Structures are given as C-alpha cells and as structure tokens.
Amino acid sequence: MMYKPFVMAALLAASCGAQAADAADLAAIRSQINEMKQSYEQRIAALEEKLAQAEAAAGRAETVAGKAELVANDASLKVRQPQTSAAAFNPEISLILSGSYTNLTKDPRERRLQGFIPSNGELMPEGRSFNLGESELAITANIDPLFRGALRLALAPDNTLGVEEASIQTLGLGEGFNLKAGRFRSGIGYLNELHPHEWDFSDAPLPYQAFFGNALGMDGVQVRWLAPTPVFLEFGAETARAMSFPATDEAKNKNGLMSAAAFVHLGGDVGVSNSWRGGISYFASQPKDRSYDDPLNGVSNSFSGRSRTWIADLLWKWAPNGNSKVTNLKLQGEYFRRTETGDLVYDTASTAQQGAYRNAQSGFYAQAVYQFMPNWRIGYRYDRLSSGAADIELLNNGSLTAADLPLLAHYAPSRNTLMVDWSPSEFSRLRLQYAQDKSRPEATDNQLWLQYVVSMGAHGGHKF
Amino acid sequence: MKTISVRFSLALLSLISLPACAALNVFATVPEWGALAREIGGEQVRVYTATTAFQDPHRIEAKPSLLAQARQANLVVAAGADLEVGWLPLVLRDSGNSAIQAGRPGYFEAASFVNRLEVPSVLDRSHGDVHAAGNPHIHLDPRNVLKVGEALSSRMAELDVANAAVYKAGFRAFAGKWQTAMARWEREAAPLRGMPVVVHHSSFLYLAHWLGLKEVSTLEPKPGVEPSSGHLRGLLALQQTTPARMVLRTAYNQDGPSQWLAGKSGIPAVLLPYTVGGTPEAKDLFGLFDDTVQRLLKAAR
Numbered sequence: 001m002m003y004k005p006f007v008m009a010a011l012l013a014a015s016c017g018a019q020a021a022d023a024a025d026l027a028a029i030r031s032q033i034n035e036m037k038q039s040y041e042q043r044i045a046a047l048e049e050k051l052a053q054a055e056a057a058a059g060r061a062e063t064v065a066g067k068a069e070l071v072a073n074d075a076s077l078k079v080r081q082p083q084t085s086a087a088a089f090n091p092e093i094s095l096i097l098s099g100s101y102t103n104l105t106k107d108p109r110e111r112r113l114q115g116f117i118p119s120n121g122e123l124m125p126e127g128r129s130f131n132l133g134e135s136e137l138a139i140t141a142n143i144d145p146l147f148r149g150a151l152r153l154a155l156a157p158d159n160t161l162g163v164e165e166a167s168i169q170t171l172g173l174g175e176g177f178n179l180k181a182g183r184f185r186s187g188i189g190y191l192n193e194l195h196p197h198e199w200d201f202s203d204a205p206l207p208y209q210a211f212f213g214n215a216l217g218m219d220g221v222q223v224r225w226l227a228p229t230p231v232f233l234e235f236g237a238e239t240a241r242a243m244s245f246p247a248t249d250e251a252k253n254k255n256g257l258m259s260a261a262a263f264v265h266l267g268g269d270v271g272v273s274n275s276w277r278g279g280i281s282y283f284a285s286q287p288k289d290r291s292y293d294d295p296l297n298g299v300s301n302s303f304s305g306r307s308r309t310w311i312a313d314l315l316w317k318w319a320p321n322g323n324s325k326v327t328n329l330k331l332q333g334e335y336f337r338r339t340e341t342g343d344l345v346y347d348t349a350s351t352a353q354q355g356a357y358r359n360a361q362s363g364f365y366a367q368a369v370y371q372f373m374p375n376w377r378i379g380y381r382y383d384r385l386s387s388g389a390a391d392i393e394l395l396n397n398g399s400l401t402a403a404d405l406p407l408l409a410h411y412a413p414s415r416n417t418l419m420v421d422w423s424p425s426e427f428s429r430l431r432l433q434y435a436q437d438k439s440r441p442e443a444t445d446n447q448l449w450l451q452y453v454v455s456m457g458a459h460g461g462h463k464f
Numbered sequence: 465m466k467t468i469s470v471r472f473s474l475a476l477l478s479l480i481s482l483p484a485c486a487a488l489n490v491f492a493t494v495p496e497w498g499a500l501a502r503e504i505g506g507e508q509v510r511v512y513t514a515t516t517a518f519q520d521p522h523r524i525e526a527k528p529s530l531l532a533q534a535r536q537a538n539l540v541v542a543a544g545a546d547l548e549v550g551w552l553p554l555v556l557r558d559s560g561n562s563a564i565q566a567g568r569p570g571y572f573e574a575a576s577f578v579n580r581l582e583v584p585s586v587l588d589r590s591h592g593d594v595h596a597a598g599n600p601h602i603h604l605d606p607r608n609v610l611k612v613g614e615a616l617s618s619r620m621a622e623l624d625v626a627n628a629a630v631y632k633a634g635f636r637a638f639a640g641k642w643q644t645a646m647a648r649w650e651r652e653a654a655p656l657r658g659m660p661v662v663v664h665h666s667s668f669l670y671l672a673h674w675l676g677l678k679e680v681s682t683l684e685p686k687p688g689v690e691p692s693s694g695h696l697r698g699l700l701a702l703q704q705t706t707p708a709r710m711v712l713r714t715a716y717n718q719d720g721p722s723q724w725l726a727g728k729s730g731i732p733a734v735l736l737p738y739t740v741g742g743t744p745e746a747k748d749l750f751g752l753f754d755d756t757v758q759r760l761l762k763a764a765r
Contacts, residue, residue, distance in 0.1 A: 172562035232528030267528025321518035374690045461554035462525040
C-alpha cells in the first residue's frame, strides 16, 4: 500500500512536469497552427484564384464555343448560299407579254405614210378591236470571261417566230472598247435600240416608221469606244447586212460591205437633278431592187441606188434630287433626214420603165413624259414628216404622170398622241393612248389604244 | 484658227488627264461605301459616288455620267445582294472597262462579307420587290461596316500594292475609332432596346437588329410597292393592338405616308439619314450613326 502515495506523487510530479512542458509546447503548437492556418489560407486563396481562373476559362470557352457556333453558322450559310444559286449557270430568261384593245375610226388597211416609199415594216395598230401584241422571249448569259450572248425572239400574233436579236458581245475587252456581232438593233438614234416594251408610247414615232420600218436591225458587227473623259463621249461604228428598210439585200449575192452606220453620243449631268444625252448618227446603204407594191395601181416598183440617213437625237431627264421614283420628266426628240439617189423602176404586168430618182426627205418627233406621282405618267408626242419634192425622171420626161405614182405624191404626215400609263410595279404597265393620225391627206384617223405590257423573269436593266 | 485648235486640244487633253492624279479611282454605288473607301484610303483615293442619300438605290438608271465614271474606275464598290441589279450590270458592261467586271479584283460587293438577314425562302414577284440574296441594306449595323472595311482595305491594298501599307494603316485607325464609337452608340442607345417601330421600307432591318428595335410593320404593303391608303388604315388599326412608338423613313422615302400615320396615331414620324448625306449632320459614317442614334433617342423621349 505504501507504493500508492509514491505513485501518486510520481504521477503528480509527472503531471506537474507535464504541465510545465505544456506551456512551451502550446505556444509552439499555436504558432504551428497559425502557420498551418496561414498556409491553408494561402492555399485556399490560391485555389480560389485557380477556381476563378478556371471559371473564367470556362466562360471564355463558352464564348469561344459561341463564336465557333457563329462561325459554324457562317460556314453553313456560306455552304448553303452556292446551293441556292446552283442554277446560276442557267441563262437569264425574260419574257414580255403584251396585248391591246384598239378603237380606230378608219380602216387600218388603208393606213399609209403619204409621200414615202412604204417601209414594209409592221404598221401599228394592226387592226381594230382586240390584238395580241408581240410576245418577246429574251435569253442572255455570259458565255465565258470573254463573251456574252443574247437571243431575243419575237412571237408574232400570227404565229410566226422572228429572230429580233441574236448576238454576242465582248465582256470587258478593256480600254473602253466593246464589240458586238450577229443580229442586233443598230446603235443609231436613241429609240432604235429600245425594244417596243421599253417605249413610252404604244407605237413607234412616225420617222421610225417611215425611215426604218419601226427599227433598223443589223446582221453584222458593231464596235463602240467610250472615251476616258469625265463627260460621256462614245463613238460607234457598224457594218452589216442591214436587215430592214431602207437597205435590201434579198439576193445575198454581193461580197463586201453593203451598209454602214456611225454614231457619236455625248452626255452628262447638269446638277444632281438633270441628266442628258445627245447624239449624231449616220447610216448609209446601197439598196438593190428594193421593191414595193402599190396596191392602188396594181404595180410593183423598185429602187436601186444609194440611201443616206442622218439622225440627231436629244434626251433630257429631270427628277428632283435625281430621285425618279416619285416624280420625273423625260424630254426626247429626234430629227431625221434621208437622201436617196438612184434609179426607180416602174413595173406593171406588161412593161417596165426605168429612170433616175432623187429625193431628200425629213421628219422629227418630240415628246414629253411626266411622272406626276409614283406609278402614274402622262405623255404627249408630236410627229411630223416631210416627204420632200421627189425628182423623178419618168415624170419629168413625161413617160408617167403623177397619177401613176400616187404613193410618192408630196405630203407632210403628222400626228398628235396623248397617253397615260399606270405601272403598279417595275414589271407591269397598263397604258391608255389616244392618237390623232394625219398620215394621209384624205382622212384623219382617231386611234384609241388600251394596252398592257408586262415582263417576267430576269430583272432587266434600267436603260437611260 | 490655229490658236483655237491648240486651245481646243489643250482643253481636250485636260479633260482626259484630269482624274489621273489619285492612285486609286473608286466608283462607289452608294454613299456609305464611298465614305468607307475615303476613311480607308484618305488622300490616296479619288472616290466617285454614283448616288446620293436622296435617291432610291433600287431605281437608278444607267446614266451617261455613270458610264463615263465607270470607264475610268479601278475599283467598283457595290452594295451587292441585288441592290443595284437594275443598273450596275449595264454600266459595267457598257463601260468597256475590263478591270471592274464582276469576278475581277476591281469589283467589290459589300454584302458578300456579312451575314445577310431576310433571305427569302420563297422567290415570287407576287411578294413584291424581293431580293433573292437577302436584305441588302447591311450598312446600318456598324459591326458590318467593320467587316466590310477590313475586306475593302485588303482589296484596295491588293489593287494598289504601292500604297498597301497606307490602306492597312487607314483601316486600323478607322477600326480603332469605330470600336470606341460603337461602344458609345450602344451605351447611348440602350433605352431603345425592345422599342416597337413602324418602318416605311425594310431599309432599317440591320439597324433594328443591332439596337434591338422591334419592327412591327412596314408602310409598304410589299417591298417596293408604294403605301396604299387601305394598307395605311390597316396599320392604324394595328396601332390599337400592337402600338409602335415611332415611324421611321429614309431621306428618299416620300414623307406623306409616315406623316399620315403619325398624325392619326400621335406617334412621331422620324426621318433617319439612312446613309451618309441623308441629313446635314450625317457628313460621314460617324456622323451617320451619331445622328441616327440621337434622332431615335429624341423621338423616344
């Protein structure tokens, strides 16, 4: 039992020793803990920082992913786009439809331009009541980097098909040059190159009817050169087998150049609201056996010789601030003068007589078309021709009398035309036109037209 | 006689040699891209702009003056997406200038460098004057201007190698200023987000897309078709159910229809410059967006 207190004492001593040792140890432990705490705090901060970085990286990844998606969308758009235009190698096709209702006070078959050798062109209006107009099918496309091709077919209401235009044209030959070959409308004058659906009136002006049978078509080549000047200055030349009046070459049995044309155009702007174009053109040809029938006398006459035509044209357009959408005014006029020298053959069933023929004829038209509100236009046109005083040897020497050549008796045909048209869009037009036609001395024909012209397919250009 | 002919030939010579001073002759179809070419090229470019802010870009004709300018251009900058389909192909063909034909480096179409909106799924003209390639009025989103600017500056550098550094530097300087300005416009225009508007023609689609405006309806019943009184009355009725806050139009749009709707419904009719030169304040691209945002904010107050 005696050991008990010793043990107790020893224990106590030990515990006391332990207590003494504790105070120093605790301080060390505390400092260790503090150290640990600090280091943990640092590590936590570092971890937190890492976490924040990771989060930011994730955010970035998200935005990158978003961008990638956008890029992918872009790419898919880019991939999709060519697919939608997979038919792009197909030509541009456009189709023009037109038709009219006409009310004429005189028989359309008796209509003629007194004093002028008939041009055998389509004399419009064709007839009374309902008329189908020409349906035009145009197909154009770039052939390769060098050429562009164009075909324009006219489907006439009498179920015949005409090739109005079939030509190739250079694409960016450079230095301002453009070449064209095939069948095309001559670049002379202003209206000549425009197709009927682009006209501001339902029919061609009298000078075009008298001098070219509505329009001068060419089978040949054309060169144009645009000068490198701040004002528009263009030169053109053509040589061709002229398709229509006043040239003829039905035999196609002569080498060399039968017809030639040359023109110069000048144009520009006056302020921001006005633009204009003027031109001088010359056309020369050598008609051979150019025949015409005189149904009144039952004879067939023909002319061989030289035919030369000069044209001066001026076009002026005005639109407030150059914005033609709401209101605009278009003034246009052309003057023609033709000299023909050669031989005239007077051919009846029994006899044929030949004598010299010389005549200088002229004519002009002037027109104004005003768009007074969007889609609505009114227009007025005045045409006048002067048949000239023909110098005909067969009349001078008494072989024939004036009564034998009634179509060539002097006269000055004239016409007044008024129109109003409504174009609900760029692609359709309805027109009401009234004309007082004094193209022959014995009658004044009052002509009323109601016409539609529409186009489908490829968007044609807005020619000046 | 001799002096006259000498004078005449001198005059002719001066006509021919006049525009040859600048390194790059740029033919821009619309004012916004003309202005951008000027920002990038500075003194090194001569910029001719074919149309003004007062002209409907859809209804331009191949005027003689345009042909004369295209003849001498080194670079045609077009909006593209069929905006100029009615006249530019004619001008390019008749210019006899090989450098600017489509497909050559001298022909640049802005719309092909951005994502276009409103690409129609149905192509039919009974839907009006639809653009197969999408809405072509891309410039009213300033982010598009930046994209086009980058592409245009590299094209200019490609065409005029001697001044390539000038164009690159010109674009960098422009882009820096533009980004700052863009941040400012976005900050200022924040209150406009979600605002319902009526527009004359869908000329502001990209602007609406950028600023978060909501196009409720258009005054034109169909694209390119003039507003009719019946359609306008319909819009007025619509104003009862889905009210718009303002009617937007460009400088080239007629003011009648938007004034009518504004008068009847009591919301403001707002003319936006649409492009450079559309208002006196829109002297350049920065002015265009400054003025557009200011006019919108003023009308929204």
